[in-house]
Amino acid sequence: MRQRGMDVASLFAEHHVGLVRLALIMVGDHATAEDVVQNAFIRVHAGRAKLRDVDKALAYVRSAVLNCCRSVLRKRALTFRRATPYEPPVWSAESAALVGEERREVLTALQGLPRRQREALTLRYYCDLADQEIADCMGIGASTARSTIARGLAALARTLGESS
Amino acid sequence: MNDATSQVERRLREALTEAGATIDTSMLRPLQAPERHRRFHSKPRLVTATAAAAVVALATAIILSDGRLGGAKDIVASSPELAQSDKADLLLFFCSSTAQPQEPKCQGRDATQDDFRRIEEAVWQTPGVVDVLFVSQALALDNFRSDFARNTALLRKIKVADMQPILRVKLAEGFDPMQVIQHLQATPGVAGLHPPAAKQTPAYKQESSQVRVSVCAQGSPLPACGGTMPSADGPVSTDDEGKHGKKITQAQKNVLRKMINSMPEVESFVFETQQAAYEKFRIAYAKNKKLLEATKVSDMPESFLVTLKVGASGEEVGNRLRQQPGVAQVVNQSCMFEQLKLLIDYRLSIPDGQACAHL
Numbered sequence: 371m372r373q374r375g376m377d378v379a380s381l382f383a384e385h386h387v388g389l390v391r392l393a394l395i396m397v398g399d400h401a402t403a404e405d406v407v408q409n410a411f412i413r414v415h416a417g418r419a420k421l422r423d424v425d426k427a428l429a430y431v432r433s434a435v436l437n438c439c440r441s442v443l444r445k446r447a448l449t450f451r452r453a454t455p456y457e458p459p460v461w462s463a464e465s466a467a468l469v470g471e472e473r474r475e476v477l478t479a480l481q482g483l484p485r486r487q488r489e490a491l492t493l494r495y496y497c498d499l500a501d502q503e504i505a506d507c508m509g510i511g512a513s514t515a516r517s518t519i520a521r522g523l524a525a526l527a528r529t530l531g532e533s534s
Numbered sequence: 535m536n537d538a539t540s541q542v543e544r545r546l547r548e549a550l551t552e553a554g555a556t557i558d559t560s561m562l563r564p565l566q567a568p569e570r571h572r573r574f575h576s577k578p579r580l581v582t583a584t585a586a587a588a589v590v591a592l593a594t595a596i597i598l599s600d601g602r603l604g605g606a607k608d609i610v611a612s613s614p615e616l617a618q619s620d621k622a623d624l625l626l627f628f629c630s631s632t633a634q635p636q637e638p639k640c641q642g643r644d645a646t647q648d649d650f651r652r653i654e655e656a657v658w659q660t661p662g663v664v665d666v667l668f669v670s671q672a673l674a675l676d677n678f679r680s681d682f683a684r685n686t687a688l689l690r691k692i693k694v695a696d697m698q699p700i701l702r703v704k705l706a707e708g709f710d711p712m713q714v715i716q717h718l719q720a721t722p723g724v725a726g727l728h729p730p731a732a733k734q735t736p737a738y739k740q741e742s743s744q745v746r747v748s749v750c751a752q753g754s755p756l757p758a759c760g761g762t763m764p765s766a767d768g769p770v771s772t773d774d775e776g777k778h779g780k781k782i783t784q785a786q787k788n789v790l791r792k793m794i795n796s797m798p799e800v801e802s803f804v805f806e807t808q809q810a811a812y813e814k815f816r817i818a819y820a821k822n823k824k825l826l827e828a829t830k831v832s833d834m835p836e837s838f839l840v841t842l843k844v845g846a847s848g849e850e851v852g853n854r855l856r857q858q859p860g861v862a863q864v865v866n867q868s869c870m871f872e873q874l875k876l877l878i879d880y881r882l883s884i885p886d887g888q889a890c891a892h893l
Contacts, residue, residue: 383667387617388676391554400557476549495543496550498675498694527542 378415381427388497389435395492396439398481406442410434429506432497436489436507443485479529486510487522494519548686555683615704616667619677619879620732622702624711626657626718627725627881630671632695635883637725645699649723657701660717662709671697678880685872688884698725698881731871731878745848746865747794747855748835749787751808754779756862782836782860790858794838797854799846808834835862849890866890 386407393403413434414427421430480488486508493504504519505512615621628650629640636642645653650668657666669677674697682688705711715727728734750759759779782790794803811834819825842848848866856864869890876882 383617384670384673387557388673391557391676394557395550395553403557472545473549473552476545477553480546480549491546492550495547496554523539523542523546526546527539530542530545 378411378418381414381431382411385428385431389431392432392492392497393435393439395477395496396436396489397442402442406438407435409438413438426506429503432493432507433509440485476526476530479526482529483522483525487518487525490515490518491522491526544690547690551679551686551689552683555680557680616665616702619702619730621704622667622730623705623709623733624703624714624727625730625879626653626701626703626727628653628699628701629723629725630695630698633698633725633881634696640723640725645723650699653718653721653723654701656721657703657718660714662705662714663703664706665704667702669700669702671695671699674698674700674880681875681879682872691884692882696882726881728878731875734874734878744867745840745842745852745855746837746863746867747790747840747861748837748863748865749782749790750779750860750862751832751835752778752781754781754862758856759860759862779862786858786860790838790855790860793858794840794855797851799842799851801841801843803838803840806837806839808832808836811835811837 389407389410390400390403393406394400397403397406410431411434414431421427480491483491489508490504493499493507499507501512501515504515508515510518619625627637628645629637629643631640631642631644654666654668657663671694675692675694678692678697679689703714705714711729718724719727750756753761755761756779759782761779791805794800808831812829812831815829815834816826840851842851848868852864852866855861872890873884876884
């Protein structure tokens with residue numbers, strides 16, 4: 371039933387929800403998160419002939435999602451830079467209402483971290499990926515991934531320690 | 535230092551899980567096919583090749599998804615209806631060597647890729663089956679985290695390896711699941727097959743926020759009423775072995791009613807008479823004639839059905855009420871349903887304290 375070769379449709383069926391959740395954490399609102407994942411799948415679909423290793427398909431889609439999140443955030447930052455002093459993306463009221471105060475504090479602190487640390491922490495603590503998988507996804511080395519996580523965690527502890 | 539780090543790790547993990555769980559899976563849009571690649575228009579030589587590739591790609595995508603997508607041409611794939619486990623009529627669990635408790639007929643082995651394919655095909659060919667969705671261990675964990683997002687103790691404990699790969703099966707309207715179960719049960723590689731919790735307990739939604747406080751009936755064998763259980767291996771009979779408990783007195787009942795009424799956690803409560811309980815029982819077991827014949831109205835318990843305010847702890851309220859004289863049994867139904875869901879939808883059996891600490 372499942373053919374060898376990248377089957378975008380079943381990849382979508384299986385991982386769509388999980389990826390939207392990942393994107394939501396990155397960009398902060400549902401609508402954008404969905405758009406990001408749609409975009410990522412469209413890119414993956416376009417580039418599927420180039421992908422040799424089918425087992426890496428998921429890592430490939432994940433990094434496409436991360437890439438799209440990055441461009442969304444970059445565009446947002448640009449708009450804000452022109453209008454007002456740049457603020458990290460704010461959680462939409464809708465998502466924020468559903469998440470408790472204590473959690474929101476953690477998420478705000480996470481949003482304040484540098485991009486790479488934020489991504490690495492999310493992939494580790496939300497997606498439960500191993501160092502190597504995180505590295506594949508972000509296009510960095512495994513040891514870099516490990517040290518980025520450690521640094522991110524320390525920074526997070528500092529921010530949370532100050533505010534509580 | 536190390537302790538502080540793990541504290542931050544825990545908080546981060548919980549915050550992310552909860553944020554991720556705010557996605558409503560039923561609202562997600564399907565995947566649309568890309569529009570023509572406009573960026574290639576400036577390079578005329580590439581246009582034909584790209585367009586041809588896009589057509590082929592689109593065609594393959596539609597064929598691969600089993601033609602289920604029918605008329606909507608620009609939809610390449612959709613998050614299927616079966617993305618919600620409640621929509622399935624049957625859950626088929628594959629063998630997994632890491633699942634606890636182990637299913638004896640799996641003999642400690644994992645279902646192989648071959649098994650997955652063979653069983654999925656067998657399911658498709660079973661009469662009555664209209665749709666099938668494969669859920670990998672990773673995806674099952676994702677669903678699990680969303681279902682139990684508020685139960686942080688449990689989330690920390692359960693790992694991917696505890697999940698079993700599942701096939702969610704949708705049957706034709708009105709088709710009896712038992713036939714399908716009998717047909718597929720013995721297939722090698724299948725650990726178990728049954729309807730999801732939401733289909734097995736229709737009262738799930740309406741009663742899940744209630745605490746049921748049953749009071750002592752005349753002759754109750756429960757120790758809380760002063761009775762003793764007849765010995766387990768003796769013949770089951772109400773009138774030989776065991777000491778009989780006492781019925782709750784009117785005064786005790788009044789005290790209990792006042793107490794429930796004054797609890798700040800209580801939203802509302804109703805008193806369910808034996809007759810009302812029997813009506814419910816009769817509807818729930820309408821198919822089981824023998825059981826109905828053997829059961830009298832007087833066998834039913836009288837109970838207070840207490841609805842709690844959102845966020846109140848049923849365990850705590852239950853513990854206070856359990857100590858009152860004349861109370862036979864307190865069942866925290868949200869806890870019971872939570873455990874049922876764990877057991878039925880994920881085949882996880884978790885001790886009481888861990889499954890419901892937050893409820």
